[in-house]
Amino acid sequence: MIDRYMTKDMKALWSEANRYRAWLRVELAAMDAQAALGEVPREAHDDLVARTTHDPLDEAFAARVAEIEEVTRHDIVAFTTALSERYGEYARFVHHGLTSTDVVDTAQNLLLDEALGLVAADVSALRDVCREQAVRYRDTPTIGRTHGIHAEPMTFGLKFLNWMATLDRDLERLAAARARVRVVMLSGSVGTYAHVSPQVEERVAASWGWQAAPVTNQTLARDRHAEVLAALAILGTTLEKIAVEIRHLQRTEVREAMEPFGKGQKGSSSMPHKKNPILTENVTGLARLLRGFLVTGLENVALWHERDISHSSAERVILPDATAAASYATRRLTGVLRDLVVFPQRMMDNLDGLGGLVFSQRVLHQLIDHGLTREDAYAIVQRASLRSWETGEGLRDLLRADPEMPLGPAELDAAFDLQWYLREIGHVYARFGL
Structure with a gap:
């Protein structure tokens, strides 16, 4: 790297x-x-x-x-x-009594174990920042988006809670992959122990608290290393998922949150006004590398007979680079989320920007509960919603003026209550002890 x-x-x-x-x-x-x-x-x-x-x-x-x-x-x-x-x-x-790969593979596992420990510590730190921000913004209303389009109200903290849960799974995958390479291979040429006693391997493994590889040829099976690279690649997709969301929120048209911008920092060599999401774009690029390393790791699994070294040259690059990229990208994203600049008022402005359209499902259910068929209720709400899209008129005003609207003013107003949409957020947090 x-x-x-x-x-x-x-x-x-x-x-x-x-x-x-x-x-x-x-x-x-x-x-x-x-x-x-x-x-x-x-x-x-x-x-x-x-x-x-x-x-x-x-x-x-x-x-x-x-x-x-x-x-x-x-x-x-x-x-x-x-x-x-x-x-x-x-x-x-x-x-x-040893062969080269006994030493190289076992030593590489020592290095991988330490490297994965560093990555796991970085991921834990990122996970803790997500937890802190989830608590901080637990009750901060924002608009949820599906397909990039306003959907329904949620809270900003829920985004961080989702990321925290994903990182918990990443930590589980890293721990499993780390355990997979905590093995010792000291079996000699083609794995027969002809020149070195199996007790040597077993004693070394016991002294480290590791396992002796139960059977080998002249290499450790490379599915172990592929599993490591898979865990790192999936971690990369988690980092990218978070990074892409921050990049979207920083877009001028959205402007709900943005990366920290340091004193003396320059956003553009030509346009002094620019503040670009360069940190999260960097994370996105490194995530692509991590997925690419996995492809090479999978191709390293199939070797000729008891051994060839077609995997060796690739591993000298991909194992150091994958762990290094994962660590660097995780630390970079941790800094972004820890110092994220958040604009709650802009979130409210965006939430209100469609004139109440985001409350359409609640109106639909109110009409169904009032006795209308789902089809008739949907027709009323969609008709008013499409007009609101076209004219900019408020959905609630259009529904009140609809001659087929059976709901009274109080019932209709209840459908536009923001807090009703957020009433179960605490239940989700409680699942995480928050």
């Missing part, structure tokens, strides 16, 4: 040096288990732990691996060679 959309946390997590530190963690965990089983000398493990703690892998080590790989054309071989150069003779016991 380019630096523009990479948070500091994600940049450090997916750095080359940190990737090698994850590889080393897997190698040392395997050595520890092998030492306990008497397969490698205990002093070899302890010496390497001491040396690597005192002199941890850094950017210089990563650069040396890159130099060696220029010759070997194999990153794990370059890695183990660089370990031997840096830490001495006991490094020869590193990678004992």
Whole structure:
């Protein structure tokens, strides 16, 4: 991911040096288990732990691996060679009985687990902001829209409550995907454990509180990674759904809410009056990336026989970039919603803008309750509504003047009571303990 959309946390997590530190963690965990089983000398493990703690892998080590790989054309071989150069003779016991993918896949799971933890924390923060705004605007009337057209009254807080509930589901999906990659694979070439005991894998998994992959070939099955990317892609659609709504509300013709606009900010290089929804447009674009990464992740599932590396080059891009984009977009949207500029009076103006048309369903029901057939009642209300659309006259005035209107003035006025439409909002909030 380019630096523009990479948070500091994600940049450090997916750095080359940190990737090698994850590889080393897997190698040392395997050595520890092998030492306990008497397969490698205990002093070899302890010496390497001491040396690597005192002199941890850094950017210089990563650069040396890159130099060696220029010759070997194999990153794990370059890695183990660089370990031997840096830490001495006991490094020869590193990678004992393992194959490259044992280390790469298990270490990648370590990084994914941490990355998904960061994303989940970001989503939780966004969810909390939605909760706060849902409470703040619980009773703020606004017009609900379907097909982009005024429908019926609702409250602005209900939008945030819907987003909060969706983010709860996103958190559930992220947790499930995270659990799916919390597995250790240390099964050797083609998954037969011919050169490494299954107990090594089981001991490492137990020490981390993870699971040993129950069966593998020479890779972990990539449906696990596809599930991660699916959870991130769905999160992206949630972010986009929220972003698109904010973008719509900021349109000049609507102007009910807008992104924060900082001191010194410029909306346009040519038009000084502009305040553009650039933050939420940015989120929309990143959501498209997240869905695209999923396509590649799905294509990575089908590999030749027990293994090929067609997935490897793709994963080096999509896994860091997907988690980074999700984190960045979530944090950006959190800032937008936290500091959202809201115009309640404009909401009321828009709600009243159609001269009462949005109360048509209540009138319909009043007529039905009065004894009219649904068809006759609908005809009366639609006739007046269409005239209101065409002339701008108020719906209530047109209905009062209709010779077929059987409702008295008080009954008709009751149909235009805004609070009647909002009377059950508290019931919905109560489902969330609010």
